[in-house]
Amino acid sequence: MESFDGQSLSWELKDGVIELALHRAPCNEIGSLTLDxxxxxxxxxxxxxxGARALVIYSEMKAGFCAGADLRELxxxxxxxxxxxxxxxxxxxxxxxxxxxxxxxxxxxxxxxAVHGVTxxxxxxxxxxxxxxxxxxxxxxxxxxxxxxxxxxFGGIPRLKRDLGNAVVRDLLLTGxxxxxxxxxxxxxxSQVVAEGQSLxxxxxxxxxxxxxxxxxxxxxxxxxxxxxxxxxxREIDIFxxxxxxxxxxxxxxxxxxxxxxxxxxx
Amino acid sequence: MTIPKQTLEEIMNLAATHFKVPREKLTPDDDFxxxxxxxxxxxxxxxxxxxxxxHIELPDYELQGVSDFRTLADRIQAxx
Numbered sequence: 001m002e003s004f005d006g007q008s009l010s011w012e013l014k015d016g017v018i019e020l021a022l023h024r025a026p027c028n029e030i031g032s033l034t035l036d037x038x039x040x041x042x043x044x045x046x047x048x049x050x051g052a053r054a055l056v057i058y059s060e061m062k063a064g065f066c067a068g069a070d071l072r073e074l075x076x077x078x079x080x081x082x083x084x085x086x087x088x089x090x091x092x093x094x095x096x097x098x099x100x101x102x103x104x105x106x107x108x109x110x111x112x113x114a115v116h117g118v119t120x121x122x123x124x125x126x127x128x129x130x131x132x133x134x135x136x137x138x139x140x141x142x143x144x145x146x147x148x149x150x151x152x153x154f155g156g157i158p159r160l161k162r163d164l165g166n167a168v169v170r171d172l173l174l175t176g177x178x179x180x181x182x183x184x185x186x187x188x189x190x191s192q193v194v195a196e197g198q199s200l201x202x203x204x205x206x207x208x209x210x211x212x213x214x215x216x217x218x219x220x221x222x223x224x225x226x227x228x229x230x231x232x233x234x235r236e237i238d239i240f241x242x243x244x245x246x247x248x249x250x251x252x253x254x255x256x257x258x259x260x261x262x263x264x265x266x267x
Numbered sequence: 268m269t270i271p272k273q274t275l276e277e278i279m280n281l282a283a284t285h286f287k288v289p290r291e292k293l294t295p296d297d298d299f300x301x302x303x304x305x306x307x308x309x310x311x312x313x314x315x316x317x318x319x320x321x322h323i324e325l326p327d328y329e330l331q332g333v334s335d336f337r338t339l340a341d342r343i344q345a346x347x
Contacts, residue, residue, distance in 0.1 A: 063308060118308070138315050142327075177326040180315050 004041070008034040011041060013052055017207045018045070018109070020057045027063040030122050030154075031070030035096055042103040053215055054207040055107065057130060058114040058200045065113070065139070068121025069154070075257040083245070090244050094153050094237045097122070101155050105129040106228050108219035110210050114203035115139050116196075120178070125154035128163070131222060132191040134206065135181035136199040141189075142178035148252035153240040158232035163189060274321075274347070275340040281320055282313060282336070295337040321347060 003012040008024035020041065022028040030038075045055070059065045074093070078086040104111060113127035116136035124141050127133050145152050151173070160169045168187045172179070184190045194202045210218065243249060275295055283290040286303045293302055300310065311327070317339075318325055323346040333339055 118311075137319065138312060140311060140315060175326065175328065177328055178311070180318050180324075182319070183324060 004037075004044075006037040006040075009037050009041070013048060016051070016053045016211055017204070018048060018052050018055045020055065021060050022058070022066060023060040025061060027061055027067035027118050028059055028065070028123065029067050029070035029072075030097065030126075031073040032093075034070070035093070035100070038100045039096065042100050045103065045107060045109075048109070052109055053218070054210045055104070055109045055111045055130075056114055056200070056203045056207055057104075057111070057126065058203065059116065062117070064117025064123070065115035065119040066123025066126055067118050068123045068125070071148070071253060072257045075253040078250070078253070087241060087245060091237065091241050094240060097154050098233060098237065101125065101129045102228060102230070102233070105155075105159075105226070108215075108222065110207075110218055110222065112203045112206055114199040116199050120144060121152065121156075122154045125152060125156040125159065128156060128159040128189075131226065132203075132206065133184075133189060134192045134194060134199050134203045135184065135190045136196055137181050137193050138196055139181040139184075139199075140178045141172075141181075141184050142176065143172050144176050146173065146176050148256065149246055149248040150243050150252075151236070151240055153236065155233050155236060157236055158229040161232070162227070162229055270337065270340045270344050274344050275336060277320065278317065278340050278343065279336055281316060285313070285316060293336065295340070296335050298334045299336055299339070300334050317343060323347065 004010055008028070009020060009022050011018055011020040024034055028034070074090070077089060081089060110132070111130040112132045112134060113130035114134050115127055116139050119127055119139050120142045121144060124143060143152050143156060151157060157169070157173065160172065164187060171177070179187075181190055181193045185193050192202060192206075279293045279295070280290060282288070282299060282303055283293055286305060286309070288303055299305070303309075305313065314325060314327060314330065321343055323343065325342060325346060329342050330339070333342065
């Protein structure tokens, strides 16, 4: 299979580049449907390693790259279950998303996130697993989880620690403020900041450049310079689950889920 | 803090141009959500444009509850 067109995402392998397009309204919130389709994607990703050199992930939604976890679904599901079962469900959800993101992080392909607009929470974490982030100048990055009494749960903290100085990580996490693309480039996370509407075009040009290099050499270089912080990723899941059991989280999620604002993740 | 007229003018000019609203319809004490007809996502877009225009960082938590150009200008002026 060299292409797939699902309800929340689609992908296609063409000229050695896999393009994974997110297209779930309003802003690619990652719930069970997206997770199912991402899991399907990573099962075929392994088979592409000899036929592809790069993976480009982008969004077809105008609002942005990805607003993170589908917190409304998470809240609804947690309300339908006994507390013990809800806690188990959250852990299972995190384990599954971690398997997906770890697979992309460790893929021998060179991976590029072409981002624009809202790149929040789990969306930021999805970008962080990629080797390169190419950002539209109007992109905005944020970890708003503390507002809900949580920490990022898709591997954000270990990957931020891998890639950034600790002071910047504290700023992002503890203030919950959003950074624009220029700031994120200044701190070292974003590879290129491009004009509005141009991130996919530049990502494609970058992917084409990768074709000039020997694949095995590129994969060896990536493996050498980009360790996967597995132990800390496990710890993050544990901390998230401990926090999720706190009453303040349920109150925060309820407020979020019951908000009539279609984009309650915004400040 | 006295807000220089120029800062206020630049904010309203930028907002009018980007959101295609006649400049003469905007006044400093307008609720810009209403006069520009924007939602919270577009407000975030305006914030990013203002950061680029003034070459500043403006944490979004400073704008919570801010909905008029004059107060917005005050927040920006504090970072120039």
